[in-house]
Amino acid sequence: MATLLTIGDAAKESGLSAKMIRHYEQSGLLRKSPRTDAGYRLYNSEQINQLRFIRQARSLGFSLHDIQSLLELWQDPQRESRAVKQLAQQHLDEITSKIAELQHMQQVLTALADSCRGDGSPHCNILQQLAKPS
Amino acid sequence: MATLLTIGDAAKESGLSAKMIRHYEQSGLLRKSPRTDAGYRLYNSEQINQLRFIRQARSLGFSLHDIQSLLELWQDPQRESRAVKQLAQQHLDEITSKIAELQHMQQVLTALADSCRGDGSPHCNILQQLAKPS
DNA sequence: GTTTGACCTTGCCATAATGGTAAGGTTTAG
DNA sequence: CTAAACCTTACCATTATGGCAAGGTCAAAC
Numbered sequence: 001m002a003t004l005l006t007i008g009d010a011a012k013e014s015g016l017s018a019k020m021i022r023h024y025e026q027s028g029l030l031r032k033s034p035r036t037d038a039g040y041r042l043y044n045s046e047q048i049n050q051l052r053f054i055r056q057a058r059s060l061g062f063s064l065h066d067i068q069s070l071l072e073l074w075q076d077p078q079r080e081s082r083a084v085k086q087l088a089q090q091h092l093d094e095i096t097s098k099i100a101e102l103q104h105m106q107q108v109l110t111a112l113a114d115s116c117r118g119d120g121s122p123h124c125n126i127l128q129q130l131a132k133p134s
Numbered sequence: 135m136a137t138l139l140t141i142g143d144a145a146k147e148s149g150l151s152a153k154m155i156r157h158y159e160q161s162g163l164l165r166k167s168p169r170t171d172a173g174y175r176l177y178n179s180e181q182i183n184q185l186r187f188i189r190q191a192r193s194l195g196f197s198l199h200d201i202q203s204l205l206e207l208w209q210d211p212q213r214e215s216r217a218v219k220q221l222a223q224q225h226l227d228e229i230t231s232k233i234a235e236l237q238h239m240q241q242v243l244t245a246l247a248d249s250c251r252g253d254g255s256p257h258c259n260i261l262q263q264l265a266k267p268s
Numbered sequence: 269g270t271t272t273g274a275c276c277t278t279g280c281c282a283t284a285a286t287g288g289t290a291a292g293g294t295t296t297a298g
Numbered sequence: 299c300t301a302a303a304c305c306t307t308a309c310c311a312t313t314a315t316g317g318c319a320a321g322g323t324c325a326a327a328c
Contacts, residue, residue, distance in 0.1 A: 056264045085252030118219030
């Protein structure tokens, strides 16, 4: 049972880097790990699960700040799913607006690139448009 | 003719902040401005045009590093439009892949949010899925 | 038993672009 | 002359991640 892993193995198990695990601990996202006599951090399977939770949330783009809230909600049996959904929805809104912003850049830039010959001559509509007062 | 503006007015004209104009100068994007006896930076209309160029490029998401190249190309009468288009295309590729990444998050997160009641009960599929080993 | 390689520790620096604040000099209008 | 609105530099903060360096530890090979 309680198999204890050092940080390198915890990193492999969770898909995070050892560096980041230390960082998460230091920023209060994770409780301080128990240590060996030599000072090595040790992780049990429950903590490995927490690390996986963090990795999954990060892969969805949640900030560490949001993840802290998610972890607290996760560990609170009294939570209301409303709170979780609200966090998710806010993050979703941010994602959606970032996508819109990028798509706008994509559209403008595509038009510009299409209007540039891209050959050996100096004439370039991209530069011309960037230089316009607008 | 050579109307000279102080940094605050140059900021208003260009749509950049005074703070950022100083920063661009310090990072080598802009040549050092002439100064008044009191040390105030002064900008002529050509420099205002450069500031506008930078603002437009920033609004398309180009990095300062890329903008430095764009400025050099802009000022080089010998440039080949190929070089400009290549820069634009690379940036476009990055934008496109960021959009894809965000859309993936959006899709997964939407599915998760849809599967959470978001009411007063503690059951929440978002948390459950984040906690899954995956 | 010693050496060696693969770990671990902490601490500091760097990134990208921007904002804030503080302490102090200047200019302009009243 | 004074007060408001400028300007200057310098330092700190943000976000998440990586790198490096100097040094301790552990296990296996010799």
